[in-house]
Amino acid sequence: MSTVPPAKVVDCVVIGAGHNGLSCAAYLARAGRSVLVLEAGARIGGAAATREFAPGFRVSAGAHLLHSMPLRLRTELRLEAHGLSMAAESMPTTALLQDASALVIDAAGGAIEAAAHAAYDARMRRLAAAILPALLRTPPRLQGRSWSERLEWLRLAMRLRLLGRRDMRELLRIGAMNVFDLLQEHFESEALKGALAFDAVLGTHYGPRSPGSVFTLLYRLAGQAAAGGMGLAQPKGGMGAVCEALASTACAAGAEVRTGASVARITVEGDRATGVELQSGERIAARAVISSADPKTTLLCLLGARHLDAGFVRRIAQLRTRGVAAKLHLALDRAPAFAGLDARRLRGRLLIAPSMHYIERAYDHAKYGEYSAAPAMEITVPTINDASLAPPGRHVLSAIVQYAPYTLTGGWESGRARFLELALGLLERHAPGLRESIVATELLAPPDIEREFRITGGHWHHVELALDQFHCLRPVPGASRYRAPLSGLFLCGAGCSPGGGVIGTAGRNAALQVTQETH
Numbered sequence: 001m002s003t004v005p006p007a008k009v010v011d012c013v014v015i016g017a018g019h020n021g022l023s024c025a026a027y028l029a030r031a032g033r034s035v036l037v038l039e040a041g042a043r044i045g046g047a048a049a050t051r052e053f054a055p056g057f058r059v060s061a062g063a064h065l066l067h068s069m070p071l072r073l074r075t076e077l078r079l080e081a082h083g084l085s086m087a088a089e090s091m092p093t094t095a096l097l098q099d100a101s102a103l104v105i106d107a108a109g110g111a112i113e114a115a116a117h118a119a120y121d122a123r124m125r126r127l128a129a130a131i132l133p134a135l136l137r138t139p140p141r142l143q144g145r146s147w148s149e150r151l152e153w154l155r156l157a158m159r160l161r162l163l164g165r166r167d168m169r170e171l172l173r174i175g176a177m178n179v180f181d182l183l184q185e186h187f188e189s190e191a192l193k194g195a196l197a198f199d200a201v202l203g204t205h206y207g208p209r210s211p212g213s214v215f216t217l218l219y220r221l222a223g224q225a226a227a228g229g230m231g232l233a234q235p236k237g238g239m240g241a242v243c244e245a246l247a248s249t250a251c252a253a254g255a256e257v258r259t260g261a262s263v264a265r266i267t268v269e270g271d272r273a274t275g276v277e278l279q280s281g282e283r284i285a286a287r288a289v290i291s292s293a294d295p296k297t298t299l300l301c302l303l304g305a306r307h308l309d310a311g312f313v314r315r316i317a318q319l320r321t322r323g324v325a326a327k328l329h330l331a332l333d334r335a336p337a338f339a340g341l342d343a344r345r346l347r348g349r350l351l352i353a354p355s356m357h358y359i360e361r362a363y364d365h366a367k368y369g370e371y372s373a374a375p376a377m378e379i380t381v382p383t384i385n386d387a388s389l390a391p392p393g394r395h396v397l398s399a400i401v402q403y404a405p406y407t408l409t410g411g412w413e414s415g416r417a418r419f420l421e422l423a424l425g426l427l428e429r430h431a432p433g434l435r436e437s438i439v440a441t442e443l444l445a446p447p448d449i450e451r452e453f454r455i456t457g458g459h460w461h462h463v464e465l466a467l468d469q470f471h472c473l474r475p476v477p478g479a480s481r482y483r484a485p486l487s488g489l490f491l492c493g494a495g496c497s498p499g500g501g502v503i504g505t506a507g508r509n510a511a512l513q514v515t516q517e518t519h
């Protein structure tokens with residue numbers, strides 16, 4: 001224990017100014033707590049930041065589409081009043097196919113199997129709505145004895161019961177199933193099945209045939225239901241604008257946000273977290289320390305295993321945290337032209353996932369430490385909706401490229417250039433002439449994502465999103481209610497319930513726990 005007195009004393013220190021850390025800070029400050037947010041990076045936003053990647057070209061460096069942030073959170077925190085607006089909402093999806101044609105994917109009347117798609121979509125949204133409380137609320141413990149926890153289980157049971165017999169049976173049947181089998185039951189078109197399956201595996205270590213991939217699809221659809229009908233959206237100014245608005249609302253309520261402030265360790269006295277020490281040596285005392293860094297970073301690096309029970313440490317160390325999604329950014333001197341695509345469709349997102357077999361084959365490589373020979377992609381051209389992101393007449397292409405395993409055989413140092421070349425070759429086949437228009441490129445493989453956003457393994461969800469790492473099991477039993485097993489220490493990042501994506505609920509729920517426990 002150091003004898004140096006802390007330079008500053010606050011009620012709450014929040015580690016990390018990603019969107020969850022900022023949402024947590026905003027709720028805590030509005031509840032009257034003095035709050036200091038410490039961000040190691042030079043800017044706020046974490047994996048939801050906008051930054052320049054080539055002179056004059058800006059991009060959402062991690063997340064690029066907003067679809068799961070609950071309307072309630074956006075309203076409670078008055079994000080619009082704090083500057084958040086959308087450059088586009090309800091962005092349509094178009095699948096790019098191998099024969100240089102394109103397929104419009106729209107449940108409300110797409111080009112193919114329209115009636116079957118509408119019926120499937122309506123049912124999946126009903127089923128997803130039933131799991132909504134599990135996404136929005138603090139998970140009760142399996143054997144939680146408090147009335148609030150019993151009520152929470154009851155609430156979940158009621159939502160399932162209200163589905164009615166047929167839908168309830170269907171949810172139980174498909175809940176742990178793979179999306180490949182589910183979509184085979186509903187559709188003929190390989191192109192439609194490929195596009196629908198990709199949403200189930202985006203950001204996860206899953207292929208369409210992986211058991212549990214229906215659950216990840218329901219998770220995404222439930223998030224969209226909570227977001228209140230905005231569909232896929234592009235914030236004006238990029239994803240960083242969400243975090244700017246969160247920081248603004250937090251600061252208006254009295255919170256302080258510091259960048260370039262890397263936390264070296266969480267200080268402990270007796271059996272309680274008492275504050276943090278920065279890399280600079282500065283110490284800050286706090287009644288509550290709330291970390292949005294991933295669970296391995298928070299508990300094993302910043303706190304240290306010696307303060308935790310050996311079994312708990314083992315469970316944290318075993319969490320699956322290796323990312324498989326890479327991010328590709330292109331600076332272009334003109335708008336890209338995709339074969340067979342009406343230019344207006346560039347306002348939406350484009351998918352390269354022409355069939356479920358294509359995605360599964362792409363995934364096969366990742367299982368053995370290779371990148372996909374033919375990757376799947378989610379592509380946006382954000383400058384079509386928001387010209388402020390590039391110099392006049394110029395454009396940005398932002399793509400999530402799967403699969404790119406964190407641990408690549410031969411290493412990413414030599415692998416990055418080859419994977420970039422492969423991704424550009426694939427894009428060129430769909431958009432002939434694209435290469436000639438490229439001014440600058442950037443490819444972030446999972447180790448780059450780990451370095452830039454300080455996420456162990458560079459995983460989209462911090463901790464793999466799977467049934468065994470969800471709800472009351474997330475990140476592990478014993479820390480599922482945002483409380484670490486050390487008094488005064490809380491978690492509030494994507495590694496907690498409900499999981500990753502730009503949602504903000506983990507931050508909100510953690511703040512509620514902290515306010516209940518620190519009067």
Ligand SMILES: Cc1cc2nc3c(=O)[nH]c(=O)nc-3n(C[C@H](O)[C@H](O)[C@H](O)COP(=O)(O)OP(=O)(O)OC[C@H]3O[C@@H](n4cnc5c(N)ncnc54)[C@H](O)[C@@H]3O)c2cc1C
Pocket residue numbers: 015016017018019020021038039040041044045046047048061062063064065066067068203261262263264292293294297302325326327400449452453454455458459460461462492493494495499500501502503
């Ligand atoms: C490539 C990629 C694409 C994605 N695309 C989408 C998408 O389109 N839509 C979507 O909804 N989601 C997407 N996601 C997921 C989403 O970006 C994340 O799940 C979400 O941003 C996590 O937010 P967070 O606040 O929990 O954590 P983070 O954003 O990871 O923030 C944690 C913060 O803590 C800071 N930190 C860590 N350690 C310390 C320390 N010692 N001291 C101080 N600060 C520290 C970090 O610097 C970081 O700023 C994507 C993710 C990736 C990686």
